[in-house]
Amino acid sequence: PEGPIALVGELVADRAGGWDLAGVLPVELLRELGAGGVLCAEVEAAYGGLGLTSRLNGELTACTGTLCGSVRSVMTSQGMAAWAVRRLGDRAQREDYLPRLTGGALAAVAFSEPDAGSDLSAMTTRIHRDGDAVVVDGGKVWVTGARYADLIVVFGRCGDGGAAVVVPAGTPGLTVRPVPDPLGCRAAGHAEIGLDSVRLPAGTLLGGAGQSLPLLVTSALSYGRISVAWGCVGILRGCLSAAAGHAGSRRQFGKPLAEHQLVARLLAELVVAEQTATRVCEHASDCWDAGSAELVIATVLAKHVSAGNAARGAASAVQVLASAAARDGHPVARAYRDAKLMEIIEGSSELCQLMLARHVLETV
Ligand code: FAD
Known part of the structure; x- marks a missing residue:
């Protein structure tokens, strides 16, 4: 998707390091990205979206992930929120919320x-009904x-089941407290939220009350897992290009680092990490686009492989750049933390492994 990729490239450019150090993103820039449709790019044109397939949105997410993990995190959250509205909301709710999400309003998802x-x-x-209203009590981190x-x-x-409700910023009883100094994705705006007798119109309850909580959660998380997985592909692409560039130009012991076989092996492992992550993400997106029954397990696999590859690959890239990447503000140092x-x-590595093991036991 050339237009959306160009928009992200133009607006994010090389500014991520500064945002990471400051711990904050310029909110007007996020709104501009949102109004360009790129933060939830699969939303249909009828609601002002770009209507991208999961595969094309994946490539857009990877490009964003290479440039800035914090913007990519916001993109994942906005995409999950839009997916929750598309999947769970009724027609009136889709017509109300989706044009806002493709028009510059920003959204987050709290489990x-x-x-x-x-x-x-x-x-x-x-979350409970009280006449024409919905009341929410609790807290999220x-x-x-x-x-x-x-x-x-x-x-x-909600009753014996679960529910998802859309809470507008500024609603009385809602408090938002930023998480100080996160390890990575430092500008992604993580916050703790308090919900103290938050009272909303019943129309904010997506698809009504008393649905299956595990089904609600799995549905939103599947979108999030593909998105995070593609973001990890982006991290790997950035690390690969930085490590290859450095190993090709810096000389030690009379030759480029890349000609020392132990360094070449790190580069080879990074290529394998990037390629395998790309392939599992493409498979998950293809399952998503085809509405395949394999979708849930394909998204778990993509997230698990890509996240592990990105964590190990970023560590290898730091090793290749050594002191050149050993400070905050360097893209590879940022990639390592992110x-x-x-x-x-979106399901830790251990939880993904448990789901993969359960899947194989159910299918043998
Ligand atoms: P725990 O659940 O306490 O787990 C601790 C460790 O034990 C982990 O290694 C875990 O894998 C392991 N473990 C737990 N249970 C098992 C088991 N049964 N078998 C084996 N190992 C196990 N939440 C949201 O709702 N919305 C967001 O937007 C969001 N964004 C986030 C962004 C960041 C950067 C981070 C760090 C977290 C975010 N979270 C968000 C929260 C995230 O979903 C949780 O951190 C995650 O689910 C893990 O929960 P936990 O941190 O409480 O760890």
Whole structure:
């Protein structure tokens, strides 16, 4: 998708290092990206979106991931929010929210709580109907983009099941407290949110009350997993190009670093990491575009392989650049910190392994 990639290239350019050091993104720039449709690029043209396939959105996400992990994180959250509206919302809700999400409004998605991280079935945030209103009580942690968000999609318990509700910024009872000094994706606007008797119109409840909580969560997370996985492909592409450029030009012991076989091996491993991550992401996106039953497991595989490859690949790139990348502000140092977090979010590496093992046991 040349136009969207050019827009991201033009607006983000080489500014990510400064944003990372400052720990904040320029919100007007995020709105401009949002209004260009690139933050949730799969939304249909009828709602002002670009209507990209998952595969093309993946390439756009990878390009963004190469340039800036924080902008890519916001893109993942906005895409998940839009997907939640498309998947769970009724027609009136799609017509209300989606044009806003493709028009410059920013969104975040909140599942995690202090005592419900990997185990989301332990969430205690409650959403209940009260006449024509919906009332939300609880709290969420590490909500990417919440600092910038105009709308936060909050998941919680509702009766015996679950529900997702769209909470506008500024609603009485909603508090947003930025997470100080995150290890990586430092400008992604992570925040803790408090929900103290937040009262909203019933129309904010996506698709109504009392749905299956695991199904709600899995549906939103599948989009997030593909997006994070493609972001990791972007990290690997950036690291590969930085490591190859450095190894080809810096000389030690009378020849370029790349001609020392142990360094060449690191480069070869980076190529393998980037190529295998790309292939599993393409497969997951193709399953998504085809509506294949294999989709859920393909997204888990793509996320697991790509995140692990990115974390190891970024560490190798730091090794090749050595002191040249050993300071904050260098793109490879940033990639190293950002990549580690990709093994934790949207289902940690361990949770992905458990899901893959369960899948194989169910299918043998
Ligand atoms: P825990 O669940 O406490 O896990 C700790 C360790 O134990 C991990 O290694 C885990 O893999 C392992 N573990 C846990 N259970 C098992 C098991 N059964 N078997 C084997 N190992 C296990 N949340 C949101 O809702 N929205 C967001 O936008 C969002 N963005 C985030 C961005 C960043 C940068 C980070 C760091 C987190 C974000 N989160 C977000 C929260 C994220 O989803 C959780 O951090 C993640 O689910 C892991 O939960 P936890 O940190 O509580 O770790």
